Amino acid sequence: MDRFRDAVGMYSADAIENPPDDVPYTSNVSQRTSTVRDMMGIQQQQRSMSQLDKLRMAMDHTMRASPQQSQWDELDDLLRRNDMCVELMKEPHDVFPVANKLWINLAECDYQRRPMLYGMQDGTVVMPVFTWEEYANNFFLVNDVLESQWFPSPRMGTALDTFKKLEFPVMGHGNIQKLASLATVALRQPVTMLINPCMNVSKFLSYQEMTSLAMRRPSALLSAASLQASTPSSTTSSSVATSEKADERLRIFRRVFDSRSWRGARLSASELPAPQTFRADDPVLTFRLPLIASTELALRMFQQREVVRVHVDVVPVSKLQAIAASLMMGSPKATCLVITVVLDEPLNDAAKKEATEDNLLAWSLVTEESRTRDCRVVFESDNATGGPNVARFGPVVYERKDNGDWLSSAVYVPHQSLRESLRYDAPLDTPEAS
Numbered sequence: 001m002d003r004f005r006d007a008v009g010m011y012s013a014d015a016i017e018n019p020p021d022d023v024p025y026t027s028n029v030s031q032r033t034s035t036v037r038d039m040m041g042i043q044q045q046q047r048s049m050s051q052l053d054k055l056r057m058a059m060d061h062t063m064r065a066s067p068q069q070s071q072w073d074e075l076d077d078l079l080r081r082n083d084m085c086v087e088l089m090k091e092p093h094d095v096f097p098v099a100n101k102l103w104i105n106l107a108e109c110d111y112q113r114r115p116m117l118y119g120m121q122d123g124t125v126v127m128p129v130f131t132w133e134e135y136a137n138n139f140f141l142v143n144d145v146l147e148s149q150w151f152p153s154p155r156m157g158t159a160l161d162t163f164k165k166l167e168f169p170v171m172g173h174g175n176i177q178k179l180a181s182l183a184t185v186a187l188r189q190p191v192t193m194l195i196n197p198c199m200n201v202s203k204f205l206s207y208q209e210m211t212s213l214a215m216r217r218p219s220a221l222l223s224a225a226s227l228q229a230s231t232p233s234s235t236t237s238s239s240v241a242t243s244e245k246a247d248e249r250l251r252i253f254r255r256v257f258d259s260r261s262w263r264g265a266r267l268s269a270s271e272l273p274a275p276q277t278f279r280a281d282d283p284v285l286t287f288r289l290p291l292i293a294s295t296e297l298a299l300r301m302f303q304q305r306e307v308v309r310v311h312v313d314v315v316p317v318s319k320l321q322a323i324a325a326s327l328m329m330g331s332p333k334a335t336c337l338v339i340t341v342v343l344d345e346p347l348n349d350a351a352k353k354e355a356t357e358d359n360l361l362a363w364s365l366v367t368e369e370s371r372t373r374d375c376r377v378v379f380e381s382d383n384a385t386g387g388p389n390v391a392r393f394g395p396v397v398y399e400r401k402d403n404g405d406w407l408s409s410a411v412y413v414p415h416q417s418l419r420e421s422l423r424y425d426a427p428l429d430t431p432e433a434s
Contacts, residue, residue, distance in 0.1 A: 055082050055131050059201045059256070063412050067254035080213050084195070085130050085173040086182060087116040089268055099164045101148075106174030106182075113172060114269035115182045118197060121264060122402050124298070125272065125291050126194040126204070127183045135196050136171065142198045143266060145169065180210040184292075189275045192295040194259075201412070202259040206296045207364050209253055249362050253299060257410040278312075278395050285314040285335060293365040294397060300359055302404035303411075306347065307356075308382050311340040312365075313394025317374065336374040337366065340393040346381045353379065 058075040065071035088104065091113075096102045104113065118128050130136040140146040146166060172182075184190040184207075193205035205213070276294075279285040289312070301307050317336050339360050347353050357377045360366065366375050380393070398404070419425070 054078060059131070059196070059203070062203075062254070062256050063201060067251040072251075072254050076213060079176055081175075082131070083173050083175055084179060085133065085136060085171050086127065086179060087136070088113045088170040088172045089116060090170050094170055096168055099160065099166075099168075101168050102170045104170065104172045106172045106178040109172070112186060113182070114186050115172075116169075117187075117191060117267040117269065117272060118194065119264045119267050120262060120406075122298075122406060124192075124295050124403075125267065126192050126197070126295070127179075128197045129179055129193050129195050129205075131196060133171075135199055139198050140169065143264075145266065176210070177214045180214045183210065187269055188272050189290045190292040191272070192292050197259050198262065200258050200260055202257045203255070204253065204257075204295070204299055206253050206299060207292050208250055208296075212250060252359065255299075256412050257407065258412055259410060262406075262410065279314060285316070287312075287314050287337070287369065289365065289395075289397060293363070294403075296364055297398050298403040298407060300363065301398055302400075302407040304356065305400070305404075305408070306344050307341055307398075307404075308344055308400050309342040309396050310360075310398035311342070311393035311395065312397045313338050313340070314373065333372065333374050335372075336376060337369045338394070339366070339375070339377045340380055341377060342380050342382050342393070344382055347379060 055075075055078045058071065058078050061071045062075055091111075094102055106113070115127050117125050119125050128139060130139065137146075137148040140148060146169060172178075179193065183193050190207065192207075193210065195203045195205060272291075275288040275290045277286060277288050279287065297310065301310060314335050314337055317334055341356065341360070347356075356379075360377050361375065369375060
């Protein structure tokens, strides 16, 4: 930006001096083009800027798109191919440039860095990820971390000396594989990624989405499509059905949020608490709830407004039930993970109840615990449970007023455009168009 200001100050806004009135106006296009090219740098940087602009537009397009529309597929493809940036913890050996952030290429960094985290108002801890440096500057400004842009920019005098004394952050940039490893492997317990926090379009990346984006590269998708076109349908029908089922389970996370009103606190990786442990007195019934699993449960349940609470508990299985389960499943299991869903009113819709049960059984905690335990979902009415008897259902892992209301209030609701309000596209022979 400094070079751009110098170019404008030297050549004026039209890149030429103002001609006299009697001389016809002629624009020196070549001089302006060379100035802009010199400001932008090499051509590779121009291409990367256009890719970042595509990612920004793809995020905006998902605001009005349903989970089944193709805008989400385009966003997933751009998230796989583009680099994003994240704030890292400072290390004693970091050497900062003069009055600027320290940028680290995660692909070329041999040292295992740890990210800075963000704690939300309900206890949710996420790893902020930014698709554009300006979004990171806005995040730092909102949370009183760094005022990265002073106007006019201090390039000399006492203002520059004051600007140098600011605490500049360490930023890392890399692909989705590197960022996913920072959110999972580099921490005491894995956390969810939040793309562009404190912006009007933000998106959570759950563990399933991180795994899908990190493993399915565009080249692999193209090779799979060409293989499917060259092989008979009987050999590829099972793999296609499996991938379609996996994509269908990820559609529940296809939502964007307006996080401009969210406020939290920045946390270092050392301040990250250990996973919650329940039933610690009994080693057979002990189970852990990581932060990434509790955040995923809130993302799965917040739009089901009839759900008041969700309890999770591990109970022993009787010998008769273990024998019956072994006959059906093939291996006896001594414990059972029971998920109790407390509703406002009894749910009489069988299809809705089955959809809620499938949603909970696809939870990552259930997927992990189902290897050694049976899992089942139980529905209860809030009127029938009573106050003191709620403890028999086990620990509360989701509550609507604490974990769901702030997400529901931030969901982007597409407003009706002027064209839609006037019913411009309605057929003329209908009474709605008259």
